[in-house]
Amino acid sequence: MAKKTKPVEDQAHYPEQSVMAVGMAGRCPRCGEGRLYKSLLRPVDRCAICGLDMSFAEEGDGPAVLVILLLGGIVAGLALAFETLFHPPVWLHVIIWLPVTFALSIYFLRAMKGIMIASQYKTKAAEGQLDNSDT
Known part of the structure; x- marks a missing residue:
């Protein structure tokens, strides 16, 4: 008589990916x-x-909060340094810093979301559940 074997699950092997590398690359x-x-x-x-x-x-909101905090400090520091060195009019600050802030926000938000998703995959993060067993 032939032995019964357990069903084989999909054993496709994927090499471990770097969380930072795939997150920053959007892969x-x-x-x-x-x-x-x-x-x-x-x-x-x-x-x-x-x-x-x-x-x-x-x-969730994790990547957005981190980007706001980091990018706000960076752009404010750069704008302050630009003001101190060149004393430009306010309209020039608006023309320079609004597009810079928007572009950097999109870039860093994509990267941070990618890193967050990759880290959730790597750590097998899941939604919390309550144990309803009667003990």
Whole structure:
């Protein structure tokens, strides 16, 4: 009689990816090749290369808060240094710093969201659940 074996699960092996590398590049945290975003800041539903379901990705407000704090300090410091060195009119500050702030915000927000999603994948983060067992 033949022995019964347990069903084999999908054993596809993907090399471990660097959280920082795939996050900053906007790539899939499992295969490192598929695109992470389908639009400017919206993650894809599933990786086109490896098929990873991205429904686990719940980055919340973490990346936005970090970008606001870091970028606010950087841009304010640069604007203050620019004012001290060149004494430009206010309209020139507006013309320079609004586009710079917008562009850097989008860049850093994409990177931080990517890093957050990659770290959630690597640590197998999931939504918390209550244990309702009667003990």
